[in-house]
Amino acid sequence: MPTDSNAPLITAEHLVKRFGDFVAVDGIDVEVPRGESFGFLGPNGAGKSSTMRMIGCVSPVTEGRLRIFGLDPATDGKQIRSRMGVVPQMDQLDEQLTVEDNMILYGRYFDIPRAECKRRAKELLEFVQLTDRAKSKIEPLSGGMKRRVTIARSLINEPELLLLDEPTTGLDPQARHVLWDRLYRLKQRGVTLVLTTHYMDEAEQLCDRLVVMDQGKIVAMGSPRELIEKHSPREVLELRYPAGTNDERASDLDGVGNRREVLPDRVLIYADDGEAALAEVHRRGSRPESALVRRSSLEDVFLRLTGRSLVD
Amino acid sequence: MITLAGLPLRIVPVQVMQATRPHRMLERQWMVNRAGGWMVLLSGFFEPLFYLLSIRVGFGALVGDVEDGGRLIPYAEFVAPALMAASAMNGALYESTMNVFFRLKYDKVYDAALATPLTSGDVALGEIGYATIRGALYSSAFLVTMWALGMTSSAWAIGMLPVAILISFAFSAIGMAATTYMRSWADFEYVPSIMLPMFLFSATFYPLSSYGDWQWVVQISPLYHGVAMTRSLNLGEWSWAFGGHLVVLVAMALFGVTLTAKRIERLLLP
Structure with a gap:
């Protein structure tokens, strides 16, 4: 044909x-x-x-x-x-x-x-x-x-x-x-x-x-690129707090970045500038065990769209 | 190419009518056996030898002649054709129950085949075809052994072979259809509990007349119809009943193939 x-x-x-x-x-x-x-x-x-x-x-x-x-x-x-x-x-x-x-x-x-x-x-x-x-x-x-x-x-x-x-x-x-x-x-x-x-x-x-x-x-x-651009800010800040305290610590972070997601093992902050968001976290006196800034990925889109414990 | 599309059988469902590649399933079996599966078949050749020897040497001498249909026949010649029919049934059921179940549930042979141009009808006919071949091989061995031991009564005995193939096909079809309803290996416990009484009470070891008022029960057994046919062929004696037995087995085969194809579609192509 x-x-x-x-x-x-x-x-x-x-x-x-x-x-x-x-x-x-x-x-x-x-x-x-x-x-x-x-x-x-x-x-x-x-x-x-x-x-x-x-x-x-x-x-x-x-x-x-x-x-x-x-x-x-x-x-x-x-x-x-x-x-x-x-x-x-x-x-x-x-x-x-x-x-x-x-x-x-x-x-x-x-x-x-x-x-x-x-x-x-x-x-x-x-x-x-x-x-x-x-x-x-x-x-x-x-x-x-x-x-x-x-x-x-x-x-x-x-x-x-x-x-x-x-x-x-x-x-x-x-x-x-x-x-x-x-x-x-x-x-x-x-x-x-x-x-x-x-x-x-x-x-x-x-x-x-x-x-x-x-x-x-x-x-x-x-x-993949379009989806990331459309559904997720450019960068993601991943914060780890001592086990079991994520929920509690996350409330200190109101207003940091565009959006926040609390997972069992870490807190994700979606922001256009991850480093700036991290600086703001430190300025507020919050001390995560570890902090990592990375580019946002399809996983972030996925989590957002299929909705796992979202806190907007 | 094997095709049933030309058969004017309205009762055969579309799945079976459109089967154009059942021989591919046979090819698969050939490749499996080539890789070392022939021993399974070989075991089936010794069984009849032992059976027939025990009857000829032991029972035959003890029992003497049997009256069947108003004629006296040596017991060995009475029993041998019945055992041949039973061997066709056994070979067919061994293959179409346990082995089919393994390929259906564990090896996923049929799932893989159905992703190709093969259809549920191809799988049903091909697998039933292979079980038929296994049953037919067992009964051929049986016939040769019977002849070698002088237990065939007439030249018509050669006709027992096509009848054994029909028996084998009918039981393969029913066996595979039943297997599609099995949920686990535990369900196979029921198979011997159906096969054994059928083997014993299908006028296999004594004539139908000895069942008196209970003859109708024996006539329900599909194996009885096979036994009646092989026996009459061995003696070279004909009656209208032969056609009746034939119809029963053909109907059983058609029903089994149809049900199997439908069940495969339901299980694997939801």
Whole structure:
């Protein structure tokens, strides 16, 4: 479909998913153009995975309109799935097969000839740096390796669209960085990435654009930079007081910065000038155990939008 | 490509009609077995040998001939076809219960497959197909052993093989459908409590006539219909009842496949 090259890869209009009385996704509108890296960000239970499952054509749409590659999942699910790769939240690798056989079998599910599956498996294992594990069973692999096998496997059909549900949850920092690097390369090759995460750094690293979801609704949309600029002042001052005294100390700080948030372990003060805010804290005679000024991040946006113990 | 789309069966649901890749699930099993799973199948070949030897050497001599349908037959020839039917059932149920449950709940084989162009119908038919093959292999071994021990009564005995495949298919389908309702391993405790009485009381070891007024209970057992067919083929004796038994097993197979496909959709594609 050459005329479609500019049409959005995914269009969701007023998408709703209900399980009985429970509303998992509550009328969201999303559009993902080809080549973009798009993120769904939100706390657990925000409706990210339900949305991903609908896009992955493994969960019927309750209401609204969903098109992927311009096709309707209700009638063309098989065709859509054949052009898509899926990295589920939990690795679903076949424990009874070797790494290489996992890849080959998966290719066979897409009706790819066996010889071609072998060729691609070799290439993809190289891509995720697991060539030396090709003949290994799944069980002895580390979490990070399993994740990489899952990603390699999801690429066996050379998908135009790759869905990643919490791709790096539970991995150590090194493994995460290896994965990010690989995903970034895929993006450079023109693969459209759609991912969910609750890691802010991941969203900042990988997403061109993202939506923040909460309770089934989209509460913000934009690039990571835009969201930070719009929803959070430029800097954040983090203060630590002796355990259990945060609430009490925080009241000394009325009027410092633009906004204040008291977390169990620290007090966050959002301000355009963090150093000035810190000077004001000291001037008032408040003596935190430690103080840190940093740039505001997506995490701050996230906390603000999904509302965790906000004190405005 | 295997497709059922051409069959004019309105009772078969759309999930099964649209199944175009069930053979991929068989391919998976082939790859798993290639990696060292053949031993499981091998064990099934020794079972019939032991069974048949014990009957030929022991029971046969003790019991003598049995009257079935007004004809006297040596006990060994009476029991052997019934045991062959039972082996088809056993092979099918071993595979379609515990093994399917593991792939469904723990290995997530079906979740992974359903993210590809495979459908619930492909998974249902493919997995039932594999369990059928396992049952069919057991019964083939049984038939060969029977023949080698001189326990086949007529050339028609070769027809027991397709019947054993049908038995195997029907039980695989019902077994997998039942497995989709299992919540944990504990639920599998019920499987032997259904299989054992079925094995013992499906006119397996003595003729239907010996049940007197309780014959109808025996006729409820699906295995009874399989046993009746293998037995009549072994003797090369035909009656209209054969068609009736056939219908029962075919209906059971269709019901099982349909229910399985629907259940997979409900469990894995909510």
